[in-house]
Amino acid sequence: MQIKNFMVNQSLKELTQHRTLDLPIACYETTINQNIHGYIPLHWHEEIQFVLIVKGEASFQINEEKIIVGKGDGLFINSGCLHLAEERNQSGCVYICLNVSPHFVLSQELYPTYVTPYIQATNLPYVFVNGNEPWGENIVDALLKIKQLIEQKPQYFEMDITMQLTIIWKNLIFNGFQPEYVQTEIVKSERMKQMLSWIHQHYAEKIMLEDIARAGGLSRSECCRYFKQILKTTPFNYVMDYRIQKSLILLQQPETNVTEVAYQVGFNSTSYFIEKFRHSLNMTPLAYKKYKIKS
Known part of the structure; x- marks a missing residue:
């Protein structure tokens, strides 16, 4: 089995059922x-x-x-x-x-x-x-x-x-992996998931740094530090990448056009969407759409 369309919920939890008919x-x-x-x-x-x-x-x-x-x-x-x-x-x-x-x-x-x-x-x-x-x-x-x-x-x-x-x-x-427990690491992981979950629920809206930080119970500077440390990116770059990801699915639908997709995933400018899409995938949204429809 090859999972080609990787589905996750708002908290990034994978939705694929990892089980055979009888076993988990x-x-x-x-x-x-x-x-x-x-x-x-x-x-x-x-x-x-x-x-x-x-x-x-x-x-x-x-x-x-x-x-x-x-x-x-x-x-x-x-x-x-x-x-x-x-x-x-x-x-x-x-x-x-x-x-x-x-x-x-x-x-x-x-x-x-x-x-x-x-x-x-x-x-x-x-x-x-x-x-x-x-x-x-x-x-x-x-x-x-x-x-x-x-x-x-x-x-x-x-x-x-x-x-x-x-x-x-x-x-x-049995090969020397001794478990340790650090409460701050557990809290950090939960806060990160909370912020990502909020982004995934609101990506199509106007997003402010304060909104993301509030979802994780953090200050703006702490929010940025979390993203840089854990995901090696900024909150806004993550939002941008996530919007591009969501656009890929929409662009494969024959009835959609580039402008509609841009606004559906949270961009307020078609030209800006095209610019960011090209930077991410080395092709325009229209070229991607045509390529996927042909294939």
């Missing part, structure tokens, strides 16, 4: 540049995620950290962490993505001891999985087996999946 787990292949945005936009979900790069390389941002991952290596991305992915060097990056409900990782008796401390830790937004290390190779092998089990569905495959998940989790937590 999903495993699929993703080609980054086939996404409607050309990359995997910022989002979060309650499921934990394991990523394995099978072609090319990608740049991932998890919360405020960035990491480059190449073929044969992977990532563990923790529950609730904001993350995005971009292809690097036009490498045609493809990765296998395994999303699992934390409650499905281990039995309910083991969950409080061996899962809860790790998914609540503030020092583990992600773990780089080195495919050349023995523990990393074990995780990679188990992930590939889970993908095969889901695709082929042999008899008792559900139990086989749970065994492979146990292997993945044991190799992850």
